Amino acid sequence: MIISSITPGGPVPKRNAQEISDGLEKAFLGEMLKYAGPQPMQGAFGGGIGEEQFSSMMTETYADALAKRLDLGLAGRIGGAA
Numbered sequence: 001m002i003i004s005s006i007t008p009g010g011p012v013p014k015r016n017a018q019e020i021s022d023g024l025e026k027a028f029l030g031e032m033l034k035y036a037g038p039q040p041m042q043g044a045f046g047g048g049i050g051e052e053q054f055s056s057m058m059t060e061t062y063a064d065a066l067a068k069r070l071d072l073g074l075a076g077r078i079g080g081a082a
Contacts, residue, residue: 021074022067030063
């Protein structure tokens with residue numbers, strides 16, 4: 001039995017503080033919207049099972065839109081300049 005060594009696929013690209021902070025802000029806003037965002041409608045005008053299945057995607061879309069418009073100031077803290 002021959003065991004070959006595992007070689008790395010290449011260097012891991014470094015991400016800048018702005019990319020990291022944008023991702024963190026989006027994740028934070030997504031979690032906040034789960035609890036404080038739009039809630040599914042009940043009754044005759046509710047979306048039923050379809051609304052339940054796709055509500056997480058809608059929450060993620062709202063979080064992405066908010067993250068693009070808001071600046072929570074994480075880039076300065078991650079980069080060390082706060």
